[in-house]
Amino acid sequence: MKKIKLICLLGVFIITGSLYSQSEVIGSWKLDTNREKIEDQKGNFNLTKSVSTANGCISGYAERYWPSLDLQENGFVLEGYFKTNGKADAIMLIAGNRSALSAYTGWDFIMNKNGVLRFLVNDNNEKSKTLMSAQRSFDDGNEHFFSITWNPDERNITMLIDKKYKYSTSWDTSLGENKGRVFYIGAQPLATGGKTLPFKGQLRDFTFKGKLVEKQDAGNLEKMDKELARAAVEEPSLLWVDAKTLTIEGMGWNTGITDYTRLPDKYNNIVTSNVWRLSRHSSGIAVRFIVKGTNSISANWMLRGNGYMAHMTPQAINGLDLYIKQDGKWVFAGVGKPTKDGLEQETSIKGGFSPAKTYECMVYLPLYSGISSLKIGVTPGATVTAAPPNPKKPFVIYGTSMTQGCSASRTGMPYMSMLGRKFDTPVINLGFSGNGLTEEYFGTIMGEIDASIYFIDCLGNMLPFSPQEITDRTLALVRKLRSIRPNTPIVLIEDRTYAFAELTDTPTVNNRRPALKAAFNILSKESANLHYIEGDQLFGQDTEATVDGSHPSDLGMYRMFIVLEAAVTKIDCCK
Numbered sequence: 001m002k003k004i005k006l007i008c009l010l011g012v013f014i015i016t017g018s019l020y021s022q023s024e025v026i027g028s029w030k031l032d033t034n035r036e037k038i039e040d041q042k043g044n045f046n047l048t049k050s051v052s053t054a055n056g057c058i059s060g061y062a063e064r065y066w067p068s069l070d071l072q073e074n075g076f077v078l079e080g081y082f083k084t085n086g087k088a089d090a091i092m093l094i095a096g097n098r099s100a101l102s103a104y105t106g107w108d109f110i111m112n113k114n115g116v117l118r119f120l121v122n123d124n125n126e127k128s129k130t131l132m133s134a135q136r137s138f139d140d141g142n143e144h145f146f147s148i149t150w151n152p153d154e155r156n157i158t159m160l161i162d163k164k165y166k167y168s169t170s171w172d173t174s175l176g177e178n179k180g181r182v183f184y185i186g187a188q189p190l191a192t193g194g195k196t197l198p199f200k201g202q203l204r205d206f207t208f209k210g211k212l213v214e215k216q217d218a219g220n221l222e223k224m225d226k227e228l229a230r231a232a233v234e235e236p237s238l239l240w241v242d243a244k245t246l247t248i249e250g251m252g253w254n255t256g257i258t259d260y261t262r263l264p265d266k267y268n269n270i271v272t273s274n275v276w277r278l279s280r281h282s283s284g285i286a287v288r289f290i291v292k293g294t295n296s297i298s299a300n301w302m303l304r305g306n307g308y309m310a311h312m313t314p315q316a317i318n319g320l321d322l323y324i325k326q327d328g329k330w331v332f333a334g335v336g337k338p339t340k341d342g343l344e345q346e347t348s349i350k351g352g353f354s355p356a357k358t359y360e361c362m363v364y365l366p367l368y369s370g371i372s373s374l375k376i377g378v379t380p381g382a383t384v385t386a387a388p389p390n391p392k393k394p395f396v397i398y399g400t401s402m403t404q405g406c407s408a409s410r411t412g413m414p415y416m417s418m419l420g421r422k423f424d425t426p427v428i429n430l431g432f433s434g435n436g437l438t439e440e441y442f443g444t445i446m447g448e449i450d451a452s453i454y455f456i457d458c459l460g461n462m463l464p465f466s467p468q469e470i471t472d473r474t475l476a477l478v479r480k481l482r483s484i485r486p487n488t489p490i491v492l493i494e495d496r497t498y499a500f501a502e503l504t505d506t507p508t509v510n511n512r513r514p515a516l517k518a519a520f521n522i523l524s525k526e527s528a529n530l531h532y533i534e535g536d537q538l539f540g541q542d543t544e545a546t547v548d549g550s551h552p553s554d555l556g557m558y559r560m561f562i563v564l565e566a567a568v569t570k571i572d573c574c575k
Helices: 002-021 218-224 273-279 314-318 415-422 441-447 467-484 512-526 554-571
Strands: 024-029 049-054 057-061 076-084 092-096 106-111 117-122 128-132 143-151 156-161 165-170 201-210 239-242 247-249 286-292 296-303 320-326 329-336 344-351 358-364 371-378 383-386 395-399 427-431 453-457 490-493 530-533
Touching: 057 201, 076 092, 076 106, 092 201, 117 156, 128 156, 128 165, 286 371, 296 320, 296 329, 320 344, 329 358, 395 415, 395 441, 415 427, 415 554, 427 441, 441 467, 453 467, 453 554, 467 490, 467 512, 490 512, 490 554, 512 530, 530 554
Parallel strands: 395 427, 395 453, 453 490, 490 530
Antiparallel strands: 024 201, 049 057, 076 143, 076 201, 092 106, 106 117, 117 128, 143 156, 156 165, 239 371, 247 286, 286 358, 286 383, 296 344, 296 371, 320 329, 320 358, 329 344
């Protein structure tokens, strides 16, 4: 019987190993400590950033994201040797791509301060999996071989140490792509530059078996069509102005709030963790200023993360939009195109300004990322001053991903931003992707802002709730808001009609709308100035206004704006 068990075990190991034994070695690093870069013997993946040698170990990281070394749907095997100094008094990084640059999504292989090895995976939705070497410590001063295998076919991660200690766990999802995941060896990169958590000892002979992921060469396309390229800063020297000295619009609070974010610190432990993370995104926030004497406008901004979403453009996620007021109306002028990698961004937004003229400008910030700093670049000698604050009370909206801006093509195109420009009124955007759950405490949050109109557009995220729960939550939220702002108009917005072809003779039933309407009917008897927008009209009568049947394209955003414009005009509050 023992012989049979042994044969079966060996068979399983051979089969699993055979999945990747024939995989191509796409990266190989000797890790010589006397080099200025960590050179890949295959010539694919040289690590050239912040390369240094300390504690007997060379460390460094990549200049950019490499999808081939990311743990997604392609299996890989990472192998190599490590030897500690026997002093693992802190966490030590061996290899990975999970760091502050990717908002700590990705994977890493580390040694804990007790000498236990850990392989950690974090996907884009905060789902994680940890694989540990039980309680066995490998901080003994001896050299050890390691092998990490990701098998997406069997949804399995395996850690093999010294070819005899084997640990495995299941993993049931893809990481998704995040272009902030830069590969590193020997230490973890910091968002501000430099490294942390260095390995103390020796690392050598790392190999990475997997599949080279071919990506479209955008650089060649940009050479063929110059209009596709990011605009380089046009002038050899620029006067840089910190945006914090200018007028910031779209933040509902002046104190106790982190720069370019949407909720103050006091709500960190009140809202859900998802809402708090999304509130770090700068959707709806804009910088307004007046400039004279410049030939161009450029920008330098530091992203908090450089993420990827299949149904949104990088310009909308991470970029900037420039608008200029002409004849009393806001007119689109140019975009700040982000790079696909890295956090610090710098580009020319628009040239061709007349130095003799004065321009009132507004720059919209990223929709699905946050920024920690922004500088506006102008011709030396130009004057840049803060625009006068808008005296109008803002529109305040609490809602879903569509409110936050998904899937506009650029940062100035969400329907609420269009509405703000139309009525020249500030907008406080409290849209939280997938997390506009009609929470009662948002009545308190919204009520802190003296608004011209409050909009509630949460019904699209209320699928998990029963009709009665939707009615009850709406009643609680509006009553809370009414207790603080008894006379301000409140607009309830139904969710849109999905823009799909009907494939059966059975019509789709939306039970959420009657539940919201029931709450509206009750509330209308309790107070005045309550308004209602039906969902069927939001996207129009065709199926051409979305990117995926659910989230509006620019056309869908414009159609939503037209509907809301009519409602605001009828309310007659924003002259």
